[in-house]
Amino acid sequence: MSKFLNATLFYALVFVIVGVSVFPFYYAVITSFKTGTALFEVDYFITKLDFSNYINVLSSPNFMRSVWNSVLIAASTVGFAMFLAVTASYALARVRFKGRGLLLICILAVSMFPQIAVLAGLFELIRALGIYNTPWAMILSYTIFTLPFTVWVLTTFMRDLPVEIEEAAIIDGATPWVIITQVFLPLMWPALVTTGLLAFIGAWNEFLFALTFTASESQRTVPVAIALLSGASEFEIPWGVLMAASVIVTVPLIALVLIFQRKIVAGLTAGGVKG
Amino acid sequence: MPSSPPSGMSSRHSLSAQRRRAAMWFLAPMLIALFCVAAWPLLRTIYFSFTNTTLTSLYDGKWIGFDNYLSYRKLSSGRVIWRGTLADPAWWNAVWNTVRFSVVSVALETVLGLIVALVLHQNFKGHGWVRAAVLIPWAIPTIVSARMWGWMLNDQFGIINDILLNIGLIETKIAWTANIETAMLAVLAVDVWKTTPFMALLCLAGLQMIPKDIYEAAKVDGVHPIRVFFKVTLPLLRPALMVAVIFRMLDALRIFDLIYVLTPNSKATKTMSVIARENLIDFDKFAYGSAQSTLLFALIAIFVSAYIWLGKVDLSGEHSK
Structure with missing residues (x-):
């Protein structure tokens, strides 16, 4: 039982470490696909792929x-x-x-x-x-x-x-x-x-x-x-x-x-x- | 030379002399380059700090002694007015911010880096992926991470406020980077996020050098894991930790980019590097800024010497060979 608990805690810790490390970049990717008022809604997943920001950057x-x-x-x-x-x-x-x-x-x-x-x-x-x-x-x-x-x-x-x-x-x-x-x-x-x-x-x-x-x-x-x-x-x-x-x-x-x-x-x- | 070349004494001597001569020629270009970009500019900065040079007339500065550092004038009323950096509250505020930032960030990074390193030191499924994920913050340029976090910490539309509101930790949205009370917290959070991977990697390398049989022995003797950590792991990790801490500390003491971008012009986070550059370039107090740069250099030099001396850190690696 305690072994199981230890393993669970360990993987929870691993999950937190990975989450905190990756999330800011993931969130930047999500934001980069948004334009206009969509930017002002907080989303946790990519809702739609809009490449206009990328086109905007690459053509500058x-x-x-x-x-x-x-x-x-x-x-x-x-x-x-x-x-x-x-x-x-x-x-x-x-x-x-x-x-x-x-x-x-x-x-x-x-x-x-x-x-x-x-x-x-x-x-x-x-x-x-x-x-x-x-x-x-x-x-x-x-x-x-x-x-x-x-x-x-x-x-x-x-x-x-x-x-x-x-x-x-x-x-x-x-x-x-x-x-x-x-x-x-x-x-x-x-x-x-x-x-x-x-x-x-x-x-x-x-x-x-x-x-x-x-x-x-x-x-x-x-x-x-x-x-x-x-x-x-x-x-x-x-x-x-x-x-x-x-x-x-x-x-x-x-x-x-x-x-x-x-x-x-x-x-x-x-x-x-x-x- | 451990073994001698075939011919006699004199040729061995001339051989090592030839090697030493070649060594000088090999070293010369590097030393000249370092002199031009490091020693000379440093000396000029120190020189400027004793003049009243301005940005627009770099060569018209007059020698004014220590006036940029500290000077006083006695008014006819008998009151004494102190001037110069050392009497400037904005400077001491920057010193305090720098010290506060460095100590807190390095302490947090050491503890968190050690935890991450201990996790990575275990054998588990997906180990390689976790290590790759941990490296990501380190791979992101500081300026980019400052901008990413600036967006996440945005007062109106930031996801941090959204998360904290949803789980009920805060009641109203907070302007993390603009608020005097929270600006330093924001800077610390981003810095810890960005540099903990570096700490973790150095700690992990130290952990991997500890021989496994020590742990086996401890296990056989039935020593509690926490005791093993404090009695075995930590003392053996100390040399690696000492080196990692000093490099992080040096980086923290000279921090500029993150603060310049994440919390521009905030009194609560302005560090010595930020205020010195502001005076040098933006406010056209070139000599005054030079004095502040010199003081930062002196502070770091004293700190490093004390650290190496007190901690007996072997930085050159010559003695361990």
């Missing part, structure tokens, strides 16, 4: 431009960070030198920087470089969180690779560059995919820099576009359109996270760094 040139901006910025940031991080993490993981521990701590410290602390300085730098209100402003500034994160995770990963393979290469006379590109890189694909994905998500979601370093609607990234989407007044927020836009930008992320969930969990715990 500004929103599609934001999606393109976000893709471009996130991809470039990740590519740039990866390029610098692979060689740097080799040095940090496999070469013994003085001050290595301190350097690692410094890199970790950078990832802990509150973004606001560098905002004023970055603003000046971006103005001086003449890249204010261009994607370059974001590509530059996002390096502050994508680079330490990728270096950190790749370093922990490389540290765990067996010494033997590297020794064999050294005996064959391979230079460090050859060791990285020929020996380690082929072994690192899983780690590269995970860190790349996590850094991509981080860049895709970033808000403070994107809000501060853009001025015109056509330069906005997706989070800024969604945050600033409003109607004629505060009381006329187009909730249906807003939810459709939210669903459109969230579905690819949820799909990616679910496909790669094992790798992501491994990457998060290796880095212990924020997602």
